[in-house]
Amino acid sequence: MSPKIGVVTFPGSLDDQDALRAIRKCGGEPVSLWHGDDNVDGVDAVILPGGFSYGDYLRCGAISRFAPVMAEVIKAAEAGMPVLGICNGFQILCEAQLLPGALIRNDVRVFVCKDQDLQVESVDTTWTSEFTVGQTITLVRRRRLRS
Amino acid sequence: MARVVVDVMPKPEILDPQGKAVTGALARLGFAGMSVRQGKRFELEFDGEVTEERLAEVRRAAETLLANTVIETFDVRVEPTPESAGAVDEAQNSQAGNNQAENNKAENNKAENNKAENSKADGSEAQSAEEAELAARAG
Numbered sequence A: 001m002s003p004k005i006g007v008v009t010f011p012g013s014l015d016d017q018d019a020l021r022a023i024r025k026c027g028g029e030p031v032s033l034w035h036g037d038d039n040v041d042g043v044d045a046v047i048l049p050g051g052f053s054y055g056d057y058l059r060c061g062a063i064s065r066f067a068p069v070m071a072e073v074i075k076a077a078e079a080g081m082p083v084l085g086i087c088n089g090f091q092i093l094c095e096a097q098l099l100p101g102a103l104i105r106n107d108v109r110v111f112v113c114k115d116q117d118l119q120v121e122s123v124d125t126t127w128t129s130e131f132t133v134g135q136t137i138t139l140v141r142r143r144r145l146r147s
Numbered sequence B: 001m002a003r004v005v006v007d008v009m010p011k012p013e014i015l016d017p018q019g020k021a022v023t024g025a026l027a028r029l030g031f032a033g034m035s036v037r038q039g040k041r042f043e044l045e046f047d048g049e050v051t052e053e054r055l056a057e058v059r060r061a062a063e064t065l066l067a068n069t070v071i072e073t074f075d076v077r078v079e080p081t082p083e084s085a086g087a088v089d090e091a092q093n094s095q096a097g098n099n100q101a102e103n104n105k106a107e108n109n110k111a112e113n114n115k116a117e118n119s120k121a122d123g124s125e126a127q128s129a130e131e132a133e134l135a136a137r138a139g
Helices: A016-026 A068-078 A087-093 B019-027 B054-065 B081-094 B097-103 B109-138
Strands: A004-009 A027-035 A047-048 A084-087 A118-119 A134-139 B002-010 B040-046 B072-079
Touching: A004 A016, A004 A068, A016 A027, A047 A068, A047 A087, A068 A084, B002 B054, B019 B109, B040 B054, B081 B109
Parallel strands: A004 A027, A004 A047, A047 A084
Antiparallel strands: A118 A134, B002 B040, B002 B072
16 A cells, blocks of 8 residues: 655745655655644645745744644654655755754855755665665756746 | 834844944945944834733744744833924923823833833934945945
């Protein structure tokens, strides 16, 4: 049975459709979740997608973090459900204190857009379990779409 | 009507790239020799008096939502409202804010001490925000 993976749409989420499509392409069963929902519909994992929820007002992710569905996401995460936050979703996870710390603005004040090499430090997470420790992976910058 | 102001600032040890960008833009515009740190100001208005309970509630709100206490600090103070501002303006040169603060016994000493400074600071803050926006558009 393919895993049910929920994707939360907040007001201002942009990449929820991408995430739903990626789940489908990977053989999962995508489930749309709404920020106002009071449950996560029995999903096996949740993705908080990218975008500009609430227009990035106050701090990125600070308002979405208190959306009704987030109470359920936090509860489920604490019980062991995997949660993936992408971009704005990552900011929401930091604001929700599911991830430690806080994001601040780039201190070099330069917009950086490049392929980025990362070294895998930990493989005991759901998202990195198929890597090996010390492996270098490259995150590819978004390519310009052909019109 | 009463107004409580919450100022939120990046912690001193946290880099403030926004402030640095504004500092640089100001210098390019000829406003040299000033170093800017940028924060946020929230104005919360209430019917009736600001009680100690109300202030405690505001502090809770600031800690929960208005500030991210991992990277920011906040300061809560009572401020004269627009209705009472006329009286305050007249008396501004003679430390007007203090009467108001005494009426609002709820606020602590710090607010009283800050009051006169704050009313002075407001004008200049608004001005730099405007300039920052101009600079941002130009840049």
